[in-house]
Amino acid sequence: xxxxxxxxxxxxxxxxxxxxxxxxxxSGQAEIGTLVDLGAKDSAGNSAPSVIYxxxxxxxxxxxxxxxxxxxxxxxxxxxxxxxGIKDTGSxxxxxxxxxxxxxxxxxxxxxxxxxKPWSTGNFGRLWGWYKFLNGLVHLEVGYKSRDNGNDKLWVxxxxxxxxxxxxxxxxxxxxxxxxxIDGGYFAKVDGDQMLLTNVVxxxxxxxFMLKNLYKEVGWPDYYSDEVKFVxxxxxxxxxxxxxxxxxxxxxxxxxxxxxxxxxGGRWFIGSVTAGLSFTGLLGSDDPKEMKFGGGVEYKPGAxxxxxxxxxxxxxxxxSSANDPAGSTQIGIVPGFFYNVIPTHLQFRADFGFYLNGxxxxxxxxxxxxxxxxxxxxxxxxxxxxxxxxxxxxxxGGWSGKATGIIVRYRLISGVDGIIDDSNKLDVTFRWHx
Numbered sequence: 001x002x003x004x005x006x007x008x009x010x011x012x013x014x015x016x017x018x019x020x021x022x023x024x025x026x027s028g029q030a031e032i033g034t035l036v037d038l039g040a041k042d043s044a045g046n047s048a049p050s051v052i053y054x055x056x057x058x059x060x061x062x063x064x065x066x067x068x069x070x071x072x073x074x075x076x077x078x079x080x081x082x083x084x085g086i087k088d089t090g091s092x093x094x095x096x097x098x099x100x101x102x103x104x105x106x107x108x109x110x111x112x113x114x115x116x117k118p119w120s121t122g123n124f125g126r127l128w129g130w131y132k133f134l135n136g137l138v139h140l141e142v143g144y145k146s147r148d149n150g151n152d153k154l155w156v157x158x159x160x161x162x163x164x165x166x167x168x169x170x171x172x173x174x175x176x177x178x179x180x181x182i183d184g185g186y187f188a189k190v191d192g193d194q195m196l197l198t199n200v201v202x203x204x205x206x207x208x209f210m211l212k213n214l215y216k217e218v219g220w221p222d223y224y225s226d227e228v229k230f231v232x233x234x235x236x237x238x239x240x241x242x243x244x245x246x247x248x249x250x251x252x253x254x255x256x257x258x259x260x261x262x263x264x265g266g267r268w269f270i271g272s273v274t275a276g277l278s279f280t281g282l283l284g285s286d287d288p289k290e291m292k293f294g295g296g297v298e299y300k301p302g303a304x305x306x307x308x309x310x311x312x313x314x315x316x317x318x319x320s321s322a323n324d325p326a327g328s329t330q331i332g333i334v335p336g337f338f339y340n341v342i343p344t345h346l347q348f349r350a351d352f353g354f355y356l357n358g359x360x361x362x363x364x365x366x367x368x369x370x371x372x373x374x375x376x377x378x379x380x381x382x383x384x385x386x387x388x389x390x391x392x393x394x395x396x397g398g399w400s401g402k403a404t405g406i407i408v409r410y411r412l413i414s415g416v417d418g419i420i421d422d423s424n425k426l427d428v429t430f431r432w433h434x
Contacts, residue, residue: 022077029433030069031056039424057392057407057429083108093125102136105129106147126192139208141197144215148191154199155206155241156186157252158265158276160294160309169280169290169313170330171355172419179353179374179413179420180334186263186280187239187256207242211235259284272301289316294332303388306337328359328419340388347388350377357416372413372420379408404432 033055040048056065069088074081083095095108108125128143156162163186164171164178171178188210199208213233228234241254241263251266265278277295294311309332316327336351353374359367380389383405392407406428413423 022075022080025072025074025076027072027074027434028070029072029431031065031429031431032067033057033059033427033429035060035425035427037425039422055427055429057409057427057431060425060427061411084111095126102132103130130197136201139197139199139201141195141199143190143193143195143197146190146193146195150189150191153243154188154197155208155243155252155254156188156263156265157243157250158267158278158295159186160276160296160311161265161278161280161292161313162186162263163280163290163292168315169292170315170328170357170419171313171332171353179355180336180351180376187254187261188241204246205242205244208240210239210241212237212239256282272299274298274300290314296334303340303343304338306335308333308335310334328357330358330419331356343388344385345382345388347380348377349380350375352376355416355420357419370416370419372416374411374413374420374423376409376411378410379406381406381408404434406430 035053035055037051037053040051042048053060054067056067058065070085072083072085074083076082079099081095081097081099083093085093085095087093092111093108094111095106097106098104106129107127110125124145126145126147128141128146130139130141132139163169168178190210190212193212194214196211196214197208198210199206211234213228215228235257237256237258239254239256239261241252243252244250248269249266250269251264253262253264255262260283261281262283263278263280265276267274267276275295275297279291279293281291282289283291290313292311292313294309296307296309298307299305311332313330313332314327315329333354334352336349338347338349340347351374353372355372355374356369357372358369361367382389382403384403389403408426408428410426411423413420415422
């Protein structure tokens, strides 16, 4: 019954929209993948026969996107954009966006949930908007469930010393998450967060502040059941930052009041070469204290590119104290390269990582240095021949939702107990889009 109501609502909206002079669009996509775990083990930790799983590309190491199929219907009229996405999971997602000259807002939600539980704030996948004051001089943005601002790179430059996606200076994780992924590790990064942002945008400089945790997700009838303490939960988590850009350099810094977080970094662009340095630290009196310093060089002249990054990271374990110190250290050396074997269709990419892990025990004795290493070759085949891309979320944005092709990936990790787990997995992903 609920699905029927959703369909009737969609038809009612479409009937009204048809009367407007706009443009309709229809698109679809599908992703099917399979993974072979060549290093499978039984409950006792002994080698077991290889196991095959059905996956999406992002499932094995990031935990989202199972195999899926989706049909999307879009409508654009002047500043208005409407969208409906129907997934094979049974969800019917609706979105609305109004992009004015100096303001914008966006919302999307599961329409069936909106009808069955209209009071629940959890229905929204995204709900955010912004204004531009004084001819774009001041950008004011508020998010109840914010957009992903990863492409904007707000108050961040070189990210070699940014914390890994797991929020830790030390690269580790059950699936090796964080070995190469660092986008989630700078203070001003938001993706579905509750936040208020003010940013002053000048020709070469932007600076501002961000407040997070402004409100809790509380639905009717318990609007006031989970209060936020303005000083402790909001002001003490204030983030301020700036970024300056003037060829051939850029520098950025941000500061997080909570636990005295500090980030600064810079990059230098010389033709096909980019060099960078950065530092991130949580320096407050409360545990854990963490610091990370690093830098690297990237060379991308065209169809071939290579990079090498290195860092030193330190974490004082939460269980330690001033009289009984303990901690972890890690030196990471992370090289990689890519080559467009067929510039219109095929890219080969390989990433490597070497991690020297040490530190102190709770009795202040030194831990022996242990070495972990990882290698990950990948092939990206663009069936349509519109150009070799540089990854699932590549420069053209193709593999993230607009590509038709095949990705083959192999990840081999020789880890260290308690820090980086072993892995030996091969996966293949098939994608279609129209």
